[in-house]
Amino acid sequence: MPESNKGANARRLKANRAAGVGDETGRLPSRVKTEAIMICCEICKSELKVTKTNTELKLHAEGKHGKTLEECFVGAEGHAKEINARLEAGKKGTGGKSSGGGLTKAEQKKKNADGAFDMLSAGLAGKKKKK
Numbered sequence: 001m002p003e004s005n006k007g008a009n010a011r012r013l014k015a016n017r018a019a020g021v022g023d024e025t026g027r028l029p030s031r032v033k034t035e036a037i038m039i040c041c042e043i044c045k046s047e048l049k050v051t052k053t054n055t056e057l058k059l060h061a062e063g064k065h066g067k068t069l070e071e072c073f074v075g076a077e078g079h080a081k082e083i084n085a086r087l088e089a090g091k092k093g094t095g096g097k098s099s100g101g102g103l104t105k106a107e108q109k110k111k112n113a114d115g116a117f118d119m120l121s122a123g124l125a126g127k128k129k130k131k
Contacts, residue, residue: 034086037079041065041072050079052087 016026037050039057043065048056054069054076061072069076103111 037083039073039076039079042074043067043072048073050076050083052080052083054080 013022013026016022016028017024022028038047039050040047041060046060048060050057050073054073057073057076058069061067061069065072
């Protein structure tokens with residue numbers, strides 16, 4: 001009789017504990033988050049988080065001070081480039097959910113619908129049998 005997932009998981013956790021990986025029960029964290037990069041405004045000393053697009057930082061610099069991003073937050077563009085580079089590096093070799101054969105959800109839906117229509121039309125195209 002085949003083994004259940006419970007047994008396979010127990011073996012995996014036992015191996016993790018023996019190898020010293022994970023927490024005390026052998027569970028691995030699903031994702032390790034990196035610390036958010038916070039940067040201070042040079043003019044008003046308010047601290048904001050650096051993101052991929054730095055939208056908040058740009059709005060702060062232009063709206064509150066009427067200056068450019070680099071005048072208010074020195075080095076913010078470099079931090080944003082690092083974040084984007086890390087995200088791109090994570091996407092390339094993972095083979096996870098994001099790499100679904102290169103098709104978007106809309107393209108997959110269309111492909112599945114076309115396949116179902118082909119199967120339906122193939123079944124309807126045959127001649128009826130005479131009794």
